[in-house]
Amino acid sequence: MVLHRKLDYRLNGYHFPSFPSVPISAKGKRSVRRRSVENRMHAFNILAAVADKLLETENSSATFDVPGSSKSDSKQEILNEKKPCKDEFVIQNGHPNVSPQCDGFISRKDSSSWKEPSNALRLSETSFVCLCSGSDGNSLGCCRLDDPVISDFKTPLMRSESNPEIHISKENGPYNCSFPHSWDALELPVHRDDDENSSRCTHPCTSTNKSSKPYLGANKLKKLLTSRYWKVDLGVAKPADLSKTADVGLKPALGKQKISYTFQRTQRISFKKRKLFKRCLVSASRNGFNRAGFLNLLTKKEISEGSCSAALHEVNGIPSTTTEQLLPYKPEDCQVKFSIKSFIVPELFVEIPETATVGSLKRTVMEAITAIIGSGLHVGVLLQGKHFGDDDRTLIQAGISHANELDELSFTLESNSTLPSTRYSNSKNPHFLLPCESTELLARLPNGTSVDQGKSNSSSYPALLSTIICHESDRDFVHPPLYMSSQDKTSSCEALPAVPLHNPRRSDPKHRRIRRPFTVSEVEALVQAVENLGTGRWRDVKLRSFDDAKHRTYVDLKDKWKTLVHTARISPQQRRGEPVPQELLNRVLNAHAHWSQQQAKLQAKPPSTEACLGVW
DNA sequence: CTTAGGG
DNA sequence: CCCTAAG
Structure with a gap:
């Protein structure tokens, strides 16, 4: 079981929870990802607009503009933009669950074309919660529990209302130095807790924190933040002294099976268009520093998008390219932003008989986690490994x-x-x-x-x-x-x-296998086998060249060939992973062309001995 | 179980 | 790598 936590999208140096994206017709994963980012950017713009509007009118309003639009779009125009769906944003006041400092929130109804045809389900899945403000500025995105082992756990605090909402509140915290005006940040929280004491955090539902609270159903959150590539998410982000936000809440419920587990943090989102930046803001989320556990390096994309300081320069009109140029300000004015990608749970040790039920496994895991958390955790800082x-x-x-x-x-x-x-x-x-x-x-x-x-x-x-x-x-x-x-x-x-x-x-039969990229030698063997056997005999390929590789199924080999063909067709710059020698890729193309031709012949004519023998 | 193809 | 229809 892999226990780790991943944050979702990082835009302008911040993590975002998953905004609902509208699957259209995609050819493959990569296009899906690109499209999802676009949709999330769109949602981001909307949220930015909401915050902008709230800055102007602290009383709720029903219309807002989208930053980046050449015109001042009306709400309706916004909602019709890009998405074929009809979103409905309603800014409300006085939600009972909103703390006094949070005097506005937005409900969003999304009737977009989700896979699930059910309206109710769709509504649930597209709901999200955003928090504008908070007294901290360093916190991060959301985390979630995605593993079946614990995915069924509900957080009492979060199960309250199914009403989808964007929750917006004022900011009056100490981080105003970088955001002098109150309403210039949107935060996407799951939860925050001002208390560093972990024992307190283990009871989020009893938290007395008045700044903000999570109102996102755990199941919603899970779905919102779910990517099928994620495993168990369980983690803590504690920007040490800089943030009082990140904490773990973990507590077995009184009931038998419902065990609440929640990890919550808030997320500030800064807006590029904003002209309010006046103080130093150091984005520490670059360069992949935040590799908790040493192994979680940021991806290039994440790093490149961690450009909040660049945006800062931009809005300040400072043509600076380095952080140092922003440092004439007093050091105490400078905020170091920590974006910790993930922590890994210190320990999860479970021993359970095979005859135990899945439910008991869940409970056991939960209890194990509780035991760990209950013993107390603190964050260690390592500089250069020390x-x-x-x-x-x-x-x-x-x-x-x-x-x-x-x-x-x-x-x-x-x-x-x-x-x-x-x-x-x-x-x-x-x-x-x-x-x-x-x-x-x-x-x-x-x-x-x-x-x-x-x-x-x-x-x-x-x-x-x-x-x-x-x-x-x-x-x-x-x-x-x-x-x-x-x-x-x-x-x-x-x-x-x-x-x-x-x-x-x-x-858990649904457990995804560990990804194990093909080595060059494996590719070599695969190419060799396909050259000899053709592209339609994956079982033979398996038996012939991968019989010893138990983890490679013939489906794997077929899939790998598919990707190899794709890889060979794209430019080397577009390729990822361990480079495959061009010579091998050429062989892939040749073999693919040859066997495609053979297949075409076979379709026209009865099978010939020659084709089956692979003579070519 | 295998293959093929979309996700 | 997953899922699944189809044979």
């Missing part, structure tokens, strides 16, 4: 204030307590020997992962750095997380003993 233990030093002193240094920065989740003595632990059988890929992982860990540097709390257990996934035969086994003891690297095994889960796919 634990930074001086909490009193400023970011500037620590060298965290410059974006160009931030790729040296990592965060870890660390357990405050010693070994949680729960029944989920099994110190007798710690599986810290990782037969597969462990070497690779260790090699990828920063040098001197001696997390302590002699300063860290000896009782703390550094966070899980990664979940090791191993493969045996055609099944994937998830190996226990790798822990590095803060005391002694060699004794790290004592940290949090773990045991592999029983094959998740056994209890």
Whole structure:
């Protein structure tokens, strides 16, 4: 089981939850992604317009403009733009669930063409919640639970109303320095909590925080933020002292099976068109610094879109290209934005008989998580792989204030307590020997992962750095997380003993297989086989060249050939992943052309011995 | 179970 | 890599 969290879309340096996109007719995934981004950009514009409008009229209004439009569009025009659907935005006041500081929110009804034909379902799935403001400016997007193991958990707090809404409130927090006026940011929250105390955060439904609260049904949120590529999402983002936002809420409900789990954060969205930026704002979300667990590097796209500081320069009319040029301001005016892509749950150790039900597995997992969270967590900061233990030093002193240094920065989740003595632990059988890929992982860990540097709390257990996934035969086994003891690297095994889960796919057939890109040698073998056998005999290809590769099914091979043909046809610049030698791609094209021709002949004529023998 | 093709 | 219709 892979437990990690991914944020969704990052625009202008911020994460967005998934806005509903309207699937049209797409040829493939990539086009779908592009289109989704467009739709989300559209939604973004709408939200920006809403915030703009609210800036102008603090009393609710029913019309707003979309930034970027050449004209001042009416609401109706906006709603008809691009989307064939009829969206309905209604700005309301006085929602009972809205805290006093949040005096406006917007309901959105979407009748777009979702896959689900049901109106009710559609409405539910297209609802979303946005929060404009909050006293913090560093928080991030949303997280979600997508894994079947816990996806059914409901958050009592969030199940309140099914009314889709955009929740907008005023901003009057300390981060106004970068947004001098109140209403210049939209935040897409799931939840926020001003209390850093994790124990408090474990009870989001009892939070007394008045700034804002989540009003997004957990199931809605899940669907909104769901991508089919996501696994279990479970994480914490804590921009340390800079944000009081991110926290984990986790609590088994009183009932038997309903266990609430929620992770909530708020997200500020800045708008490029805004002319209110006057202070220094350092976007630390560049360069992929935020690789919690060391392994979550930002993608190029994410980095390139993390351009809030660039936007800042733009609106300021400052032709600067570097952050330094924005630093004449007082240091205390500067905000370092942290965008932590993901944390990985420190431990998840579950032992459960095979005869147990899926439901009991869920509960067990939930209890295990609760045990971990309940023991207390704190965030560790690692600079250049070394634990930074001086909490009193400023970011500037620590060298965290410059974006160009931030790729040296990592965060870890660390357990405050010693070994949680729960029944989920099994110190007798710690599986810290990782037969597969462990070497690779260790090699990828920063040098001197001696997390302590002699300063860290000896009782703390550094966070899980990664979940090791191993493969045996055609099944994937998830190996226990790798822990590095803060005391002694060699004794790290004592940290949090773990045991592999029983094959998740056994209890969850829907579990997606681990992606394992084809190596060049595999491609070579595939090309060779197809050259000889043709493109319609994938079982033979499998038996002939991949019989030993249990994880490659003939469907996989067929799919790989499909992508190979596609790869060979596109320009090298468009190709991704490990480069396939052009020579191989040429062979792909030749073989594909040849066998296509053969197939055409076979359609016209009865099968010939020659074709079947692959003579060409 | 295999193949083919869309997602 | 998933899903599924079709044979």
